[in-house]
Amino acid sequence: MRKIKTLGLLGTGVIGGGWAARALHCGIDVVAADLNPAMEEWIRGAVENASPSLDALTADVPTPAKGTLRFTTDAEEMASTADFIQESVPEDLAIKRKVYTAISATAPADVIISSSTSGFMPTEMQKGMTHPERMLVGHPFNPVYLCPLVEVVGGVQTSDDNKIAAKAFYESIGMHALMVRKEVPGHISDRLQEAMWREMLHALNDGIATTGELDESIVYGPGLRWAVMGMNQIYMIAGGKGGARHFIEQFGPALEWPWTHLKAPELNDKIIDGFVDGTTEQANGRSVRELERIRDECLVAIQRVLKKHDIASGSTLNLFEASLKSRAESNN
Numbered sequence: 001m002r003k004i005k006t007l008g009l010l011g012t013g014v015i016g017g018g019w020a021a022r023a024l025h026c027g028i029d030v031v032a033a034d035l036n037p038a039m040e041e042w043i044r045g046a047v048e049n050a051s052p053s054l055d056a057l058t059a060d061v062p063t064p065a066k067g068t069l070r071f072t073t074d075a076e077e078m079a080s081t082a083d084f085i086q087e088s089v090p091e092d093l094a095i096k097r098k099v100y101t102a103i104s105a106t107a108p109a110d111v112i113i114s115s116s117t118s119g120f121m122p123t124e125m126q127k128g129m130t131h132p133e134r135m136l137v138g139h140p141f142n143p144v145y146l147c148p149l150v151e152v153v154g155g156v157q158t159s160d161d162n163k164i165a166a167k168a169f170y171e172s173i174g175m176h177a178l179m180v181r182k183e184v185p186g187h188i189s190d191r192l193q194e195a196m197w198r199e200m201l202h203a204l205n206d207g208i209a210t211t212g213e214l215d216e217s218i219v220y221g222p223g224l225r226w227a228v229m230g231m232n233q234i235y236m237i238a239g240g241k242g243g244a245r246h247f248i249e250q251f252g253p254a255l256e257w258p259w260t261h262l263k264a265p266e267l268n269d270k271i272i273d274g275f276v277d278g279t280t281e282q283a284n285g286r287s288v289r290e291l292e293r294i295r296d297e298c299l300v301a302i303q304r305v306l307k308k309h310d311i312a313s314g315s316t317l318n319l320f321e322a323s324l325k326s327r328a329e330s331n332n
């Protein structure tokens with residue numbers, strides 16, 4: 001596998017900025033390409049903003065000297081210098097296909113090209129590119145610099161070696177690579193999130209709850225548990241001494257009751273305004289930047305607690321710190 005000294009980014013918005021911050025923190029240089037030159041200022045600000053949280057997350061171990069960030073509007077120049085390319089252009093299949101055709105003709109054959117796509121399948125994107133066996137999906141979660149999950153998905157033409165190499169790279173920058181067995185639209189986690197969001201929009205439309213009340217129904221209950229254990233393990237525990245079998249016998253039949261709508265509601269002004277006005281009211285005058293800071297401080301604190309129990313994202317943090325420590329020792 002090619003040693004990843006330079007990460008190439010294509011698209012430097014919310015997600016590209018998050019990838020840059022994570023890689024730079026691990027001592028990897030970043031070449032960031034975006035067709036909009038104004039994004040240079042934005043990505044530099046995003047990296048600066050993320051830096052204190054990353055330092056706090058890995059405060060217990062020495063970290064390498066930060067990598068350097070270079071910005072370009074020339075995607076092909078980026079593709080000719082990167083050891084691994086992470087694409088984060090807008091969620092539009094035509095745009096994604098077009099950029100793959102261009103950058104894959106320039107990037108050396110052993111450079112992996114990974115897409116941050118939230119829902120497209122790699123088979124749909126790799127058609128027509130040069131060396132499609134090195135194209136895959138590496139779907140992260142926002143903020144990329146603090147959420148360790150990355151869903152790794154291969155298409156029909158992706159080689160197993162490239163999937164394994166991508167996993168190794170993501171792990172080296174502190175991530176938890178979930179190897180998705182079968183490509184489906186929306187991968188795994190977004191399918192689950194969307195099912196819940198669909199139900200929330202129905203609840204809003206049906207006047208059952210406001211956005212604030214819907215969020216209360218998550219953060220004071222199930223959301224608190226989900227950072228520690230996923231829904232399946234939590235439900236097994238909820239079955240008491242009868243465990244998972246007792247739980248599914250007791251609550252399984254409710255799946256047939258009319259608790260959920262499943263089909264998406266038709267988006268109307270009531271839903272859109274309810275969502276926008278409700279979340280603005282919840283923000284209570286705080287800007288997105290302020291909310292981001294609160295979110296990030298809490299995400300760091302939660303992971304540092306989970307680390308003590310070596311569970312969930314705390315286990316990933318332990319592995320990340322061990323690798324940063326051994327890198328620091330080998331540099332001494």
Ligand SMILES: NC(=O)c1ccc[n+]([C@@H]2O[C@H](COP(=O)([O-])OP(=O)(O)OC[C@H]3O[C@@H](n4cnc5c(N)ncnc54)[C@H](O)[C@@H]3O)[C@@H](O)[C@H]2O)c1
Nearest residue numbers: 011012013014015034035036088089090091116117118142
């Ligand atoms: N926002 C999220 O929460 C989230 C989470 C996970 C994955 N994703 C995925 O990441 C990708 C990017 O999402 P985002 O939220 O960062 O979008 P964004 O709109 O914030 O950023 C997209 C960037 O791509 C640039 N761009 C557009 N066309 C380009 C081209 N041809 N070449 C180079 N740059 C180009 C734009 O100028 C912009 O800066 C999408 O595929 C999305 O589904 C988003």
